[in-house]
Structures are given as C-alpha cells and as structure tokens.
Amino acid sequence: MNQLFKELRLAGVSRHFDNPSGQRVAALHELTLTIKRGEFICLLGPSGCGKTTALNCIAGLLPVTGGTISLDQHRIDLLPPEKRGFGMVFQNYALFPHMTVRKNVAFGLMMRGTPAGEIKTRVARAFELVQLTGHEDKLPGQLSGGQQQRVAIARAIVIEPPLLLMDEPLSNLDAKLRLEMRAEIRRIHRQLGRTTIYVTHDQEEALSLADRIVVMKDGLVQQVATPEEVYAQPANIHVARFMGYRNVLTLNAGTRNGQRIALEGQGLTLEGAVKQDPGGKAAVAIRPEDISVGSGPNTIAGKIENVEYGGHESLIDVRAGNDVLLHVRTGARVKMGEAVTLTVAPERVLVYLAETA
Amino acid sequence: MSAMAARSPFRTDGTWLLVGPAVIFLMLFFIYPFGYGFWLSFNPAEGAWSANYQKFFSDEHLWRTLIVTFQLSLPVTILNVGLALPIAFQLRRKTRYQRWVTTLLVIPITLGTVLIAEGMLTYFGPRGWLSQFLQLLHIYDGPIRLTHNFTGVVLSLVISGFPFAFLLTLSYVTGIDPTLARAAATLGAGPWDQFRHIYLPLLAPGLAITFCLAFVQAFSVFPSAVLVGAPSGPTRVISLAAYEAAFEQYDYSMASAVAMIMGFAQLIVVVAVLGLRRGLYRGPVGGGKG
Numbered sequence: 001m002n003q004l005f006k007e008l009r010l011a012g013v014s015r016h017f018d019n020p021s022g023q024r025v026a027a028l029h030e031l032t033l034t035i036k037r038g039e040f041i042c043l044l045g046p047s048g049c050g051k052t053t054a055l056n057c058i059a060g061l062l063p064v065t066g067g068t069i070s071l072d073q074h075r076i077d078l079l080p081p082e083k084r085g086f087g088m089v090f091q092n093y094a095l096f097p098h099m100t101v102r103k104n105v106a107f108g109l110m111m112r113g114t115p116a117g118e119i120k121t122r123v124a125r126a127f128e129l130v131q132l133t134g135h136e137d138k139l140p141g142q143l144s145g146g147q148q149q150r151v152a153i154a155r156a157i158v159i160e161p162p163l164l165l166m167d168e169p170l171s172n173l174d175a176k177l178r179l180e181m182r183a184e185i186r187r188i189h190r191q192l193g194r195t196t197i198y199v200t201h202d203q204e205e206a207l208s209l210a211d212r213i214v215v216m217k218d219g220l221v222q223q224v225a226t227p228e229e230v231y232a233q234p235a236n237i238h239v240a241r242f243m244g245y246r247n248v249l250t251l252n253a254g255t256r257n258g259q260r261i262a263l264e265g266q267g268l269t270l271e272g273a274v275k276q277d278p279g280g281k282a283a284v285a286i287r288p289e290d291i292s293v294g295s296g297p298n299t300i301a302g303k304i305e306n307v308e309y310g311g312h313e314s315l316i317d318v319r320a321g322n323d324v325l326l327h328v329r330t331g332a333r334v335k336m337g338e339a340v341t342l343t344v345a346p347e348r349v350l351v352y353l354a355e356t357a
Numbered sequence: 358m359s360a361m362a363a364r365s366p367f368r369t370d371g372t373w374l375l376v377g378p379a380v381i382f383l384m385l386f387f388i389y390p391f392g393y394g395f396w397l398s399f400n401p402a403e404g405a406w407s408a409n410y411q412k413f414f415s416d417e418h419l420w421r422t423l424i425v426t427f428q429l430s431l432p433v434t435i436l437n438v439g440l441a442l443p444i445a446f447q448l449r450r451k452t453r454y455q456r457w458v459t460t461l462l463v464i465p466i467t468l469g470t471v472l473i474a475e476g477m478l479t480y481f482g483p484r485g486w487l488s489q490f491l492q493l494l495h496i497y498d499g500p501i502r503l504t505h506n507f508t509g510v511v512l513s514l515v516i517s518g519f520p521f522a523f524l525l526t527l528s529y530v531t532g533i534d535p536t537l538a539r540a541a542a543t544l545g546a547g548p549w550d551q552f553r554h555i556y557l558p559l560l561a562p563g564l565a566i567t568f569c570l571a572f573v574q575a576f577s578v579f580p581s582a583v584l585v586g587a588p589s590g591p592t593r594v595i596s597l598a599a600y601e602a603a604f605e606q607y608d609y610s611m612a613s614a615v616a617m618i619m620g621f622a623q624l625i626v627v628v629a630v631l632g633l634r635r636g637l638y639r640g641p642v643g644g645g646k647g
C-alpha cells in the first residue's frame with residue numbers, strides 16, 4: 001500500500017454479530033472518523049465496547065457489515081489484510097509459537113523480501129527498542145507475558161507500517177515498564193512520522209499518548225476530541241464517568257441562566273455548568289480533584305467517613321446532604337469523623353442529561 | 358495430601374483402581390501373547406532356532422509378501438494423509454458445511470472392511486453399477502478392472518482409511534489458533550505463506566502421528582486383500598502368509614515368526630517417522646495468553 005497516504009477515512013463502519021439467540025447485535029455501530037497521516041489516535045472505552053472489533057475491521061481481519069474504509073481515494077475495506085499492509089499488535093499477542101522470537105520479529109520483513117543483511121540490523125534495533133536484547137533465540141513459550149507482549153510490539157514496528165494498530169499493547173506490563181514502553185511508543189511514532197491507532201481501556205494511557213481520543217461505549221462513539229477536551233469537557237455522562245468524574249449525582253434541574261443552572265436534591269443545593277440540556281432530571285458530574293476543603297461557591301457541609309492517605313494528597317470520603325457520599329482529593333490534613341465544609345467552582349460542576357435506564 | 362502419601366508409589370487416592378484394569382488387560386491380551394509368540398517363533402517344528410526366519414527370507418513366496426504389503430500400505434498411507442490435509446484445512450472453520458462433510462466422511466468408518474468390500478464388488482465390479490453406467494452412456498465400453506486386483510485393495514484401503522486420517526487431521530487443524538494466521542496476514546503473508554509458515558509446521562507433529570496410525574492400519578490389511586484383491590499374487594500380503602501358516606499348515610511357530618516380522622517392519626517405519634518428528638516443534642499451538 002501507499003506508505004504516504006494523506007488520510008484514512010472511516011465512513012459509517014459497522015460490524016454486526018449474530019448472538020446465540022439469533023439476533024444481530026452491532027459490536028461496532030457507524031464509526032465515522034477521518035485520520036490524518038502522522039496522527040496518534042486512541043480508541044478508549046470499557047471492555048466489550050467494540051475497540052478490538054474496530055481495529056480488526058481496519059486491519060482487514062474482520063469484514064465490515066456496513067460502511068466503507070478508504071485510504072485517500074482508494075476503498076480498502078474489501079482488501080485482505082496482507083494487501084493493506086498495516087501493522088498490528090494483537091491483544092493476545094498471537095506470536096508464532098514454533099519460531100524463535102527473532103524469527104517472529106523478522107517474519108514481516110521476510111514476507112516483504114527485505115535483504116538478509118538489512119533484516120538483521122532492523123531486527124536487532126527492534127529488540128533494543130523493546131529492551132529484549134539477549135532473548136532473541138528463545139521460543140515465545142519461554143518468555144513471560146510481559147516479554148511476549150514486547151515481542152509482539154517489536155514484530156509490528158519493525159516493518160515500519162504506514163498505519164500501526166495496537167490493541168492494548170501494554171496491558172500486561174508492570175507499572176515502571178509500562179511508563180517506559182509508553183514513552184518509547186510515542187517516540188517511535190514521532191520518529192517514523194507514521195500513523196498509529198492505539199486501543200486502550202486505561203484513560204491515563206490515552207490522555208498521555210493521543211493527539212485525539214475516540215471514546216466508545218457499547219459500540220457507539222461517544223466523543224472524539226483532544227485529550228484536554230475529553231478530560232475537562234466530557235461530552236456526556238458516560239464519558240465523564242469514564243474520565244474519572246467519580247462523583248455522579250442525580251439532581252433536579254432548576255432555573256437556567258445562560259450556561260449556569262441551579263440544581264437541588266438529595267439535601268444539596270448547587271450551581272452547575274450546562275454541558276447538555278438536562279430537562280427535569282440532571283446527571284451531575286464532579287471530579288474528586290475539583291472539590292476542595294474550605295468555603296467558597298457551592299458550599300457543602302459534611303462529615304469525613306474515610307481517609308485514604310496517598311502521600312502528597314489524600315482521597316477522602318465525605319457523607320453530605322441526604323446520605324450522599326462524595327469522593328474528594330485534597331492536600332488538606334483532615335481526620336476521620338471530622339466535620340468539614342467543601343466547595344466546588346460552578347464551572348466544574350458538569351450538568352448532563354440524566355442516564356436512561 | 359501428606360508428604361508420606363505423595364512419596365508412596367501406591368497412592369491411596371484410587372488411581373490404581375482406574376489404571377489397574379487397563380494394566381491387567383494389557384498384560385493378558387498384549388504383552389503375554391506377544392512374548393509367547395516371540396518365544397514360539399524361535400522354536401520351529403524342525404531345524405535350528407532361526408529356521409523360520411531363514412525360511413521366510415529365502416522363500417520368494419514368503420518374502421515377496423513383505424514387499425507387496427509395503428507396496429500397498431505406503432502409497433495408501435501417503436494418499437490418505439495427503440488427501441486428508443487439504444480437505445481438513447479447507448474445513449478448518451466451524452460451519453454447518455464442516456459438520457455435514459464430517460458426518461458424510463465418517464460413515465465408512467462405521468461400516469467395516471468386509472461391508473466396504475461387498476459394496477465395492479457391487480459398485481466397482483466387472484458387472485457393477487459403475488461399469489453398467491459407463492457402458493450405458495458409452496463413455497467407456499471396455500472392461501473395467503477395479504476389483505480383484507491391486508487397485509481394488511488400494512481403493513478399499515482409501516475408503517476405509519481416509520475418514521480416519523481425515524478426522525484425526527481435522528482435530529489437529531482446528532486446534533491451531535486462527536489468530537496466528539491472521540497475524541501472519543497483517544505481516545504480509547498471503548494464503549500460501551500462511552499455510553507454509555504457520556499451519557504446516559504446527560501440524561507436522563500431528564501429521565506424523567496420523568501417518569503412523571494410518572500406516573499401521575493399512576499394513577495389517579487382510580480382509581480386503583482377500584475379498585477385493587488378488588490374494589494368489591499381486592495382493593498376497595504378509596498377514597495372508599501368517600494366516601496360511603497358522604490355519605492351513607497348522608505351523609504356529611512359522612505363523613508367529615511371520616507375525617514378528619510384520620510387527621518389526623511396522624516398528625521400523627513408525628520409529629523412523631517419530632524420529633523425524635523429534636526434530637519438529639511440539640509445544641502448544643496457541644499464540645499467547647487467552
């Protein structure tokens with residue numbers, strides 16, 4: 001395929017499956033997205049939301065049941081995977097068990113007819129990148145899960161594909177290595193100037209890697225935006241929940257004044273910022289970091305029920321209003337059982353349409 | 358379990374109750390007859406201890422049977438395994454189609470060789486349906502000789518042996534994680550490369566086992582060699598020589614010697630194939646976790 005494509009266009013890409021009771025269920029519903037060359041896109045969402053399905057459709061491993069995929073002017077959704085030439089890191093690694101990991105990594109270059117000398121240097125460089133030098137002659141079965149995962153990454157990046165698809169490639173690494181590999185993946189992406197689609201259920205990973213994040217739920221795209229925007233301005237209550245807005249309250253919407261709205265219920269009276277017109281019942285999302293101990297706008301009185309010490313900051317649970325539990329992250333020194341006053345800026349009280357069912 | 362019990366060779370957890378009968382069965386019906394036959398073969402009715410073996414390898418009427426048996430069983434085994442592999446590979450995905458074909462191919466297994474031979478005589482014989490059909494349509498008017506010769510036995514062995522080789526191969530093929538081939542595809546491997554680099558090496562150990570079992574099955578051919586073959590010459594197989602020694606000449610010692618030679622010949626092939634298999638990858642056929 002053309003290494004230098006300008007954009008990859010997904011138009012209404014859908015994939016349905018027949019579930020055991022014979023119904024057709026959409027694992028992926030009308031994904032529409034244009035990805036520019038050089039972009040780093042994260043597909044973010046909880047397990048089962050259709051991320052792997054989306055990746056498989058793009059790679060050509062799963063026929064789409066609706067929509068089209070094009071690379072610049074060319075439709076590619078009917079091409080077999082080997083004709084698309086995208087690299088992929090599989091969620092379950094899919095290493096060839098009968099080949100040494102060196103042969104695994106060299107496989108793609110071999111299929112492309114790369115000269116032996118070049119294969120050797122490129123494979124050696126790939127092993128260096130994933131910090132596995134010295135393990136080249138082992139079989140995949142002789143490596144730990146984390147090492148196998150890094151072989152899978154090496155095998156995909158060594159061919160320097162125009163589009164690299166990665167399905168939760170760091171899920172099995174320990175915290176330190178995960179941070180290192182994350183930086184490495186970002187660096188390789190920048191260095192090669194290629195395009196990456198990266199699947200994860202870890203919001204922190206998505207925030208730190210992506211140019212744009214695609215948040216998904218139940219096969220449906222919820223929001224496509226930059227990390228900053230997804231973090232500060234989630235498009236709906238599902239995205240908010242997923243992005244770490246741990247306090248979600250259902251309150252009655254009162255009078256509205258521009259973007260501000262009065263909220264009341266569960267023994268609390270607040271002022272919030274409208275993200276979606278809520279109608280009568282509003283879902284209200286607040287991050288633990290946005291609540292502070294002290295007085296100011298949106299004062300809430302409560303009693304501390306639990307303190308989780310966390311070094312620089314502590315995570316505290318406060319019982320307020322009519323038995324509402326609020327999670328607060330604060331640097332203030334507080335004790336269990338104490339009465340506290342909390343405050344939160346109205347623009348950080350995000351108001352959405354209440355969840356249905 | 359306590360360390361004492363774990364170390365004891367006679368564990369008290371009932372394993373012996375399960376294994377015991379099998380061991381007794383093996384001793385009674387395999388080891389003992391084998392040992393007895395071995396001993397018997399070296400105690401000929403007359404002559405030196407090795408008289409039976411000398412006779413076998415000097416009498417063309419006898420040693421030829423060994424060659425005939427190889428000439429039948431090796432090509433048939435290669436044919437059976439060679440046919441089973443592509444068909445099983447094509448049917449590797451679970452579909453309704455796979456179920457149908459599998460069921461269809463299993464039927465000959467349930468029939469048994471004698472029934473197959475009878476069916477073949479009705480169908481392939483000189484006045485059989487096939488012959489009548491071809492003559493009726495004037496496709497081929499000459500005599501059709503598919504039974505009572507070498508071809509007849511080959512056909513019979515394929516009909517009875519192929520389903521077995523196919524089912525075994527299918528179970529090996531479907532055991533291979535299809536994600537591996539998909540991973541190869543994303544790395545640029547087309548269908549042929551996927552087969553050559555992924556499926557074939559992972560299947561090879563299983564194919565070796567299939568080959569051994571199919572070979573042993575074909576090597577001990579007896580009923581079809583008599584019923585649809587030409588037992589006086591071209592398909593005079595070694596089991597027939599053993600049968601004649603035992604039940605026509607009542608020379609059990611000679612019959613045992615023939616049986617020993619037959620067993621040894623099979624053993625050589627099986628050991629050779631398994632020896633080749635040792636050089637192959639024989640680990641799990643999955644691609645990682647999950």
Ligand SMILES: Nc1ncnc2c1ncn2[C@@H]1O[C@H](COP(=O)(O)OP(=O)(O)O)[C@@H](O)[C@H]1O
Pocket residue numbers: 017018019027045046047048049050051052053054
């Ligand atoms: N081969 C399949 N047959 C039926 N349902 C499937 C199949 N593959 C995936 N699904 C369903 O599609 C949904 C999305 O799956 P997947 O894309 O693997 O999710 P994720 O990768 O986000 O965890 C799930 O509900 C899953 O059960």
Ligand SMILES: [Mg+2]
Pocket residue numbers: 048051052053091167
């Ligand atoms: Mg997945």
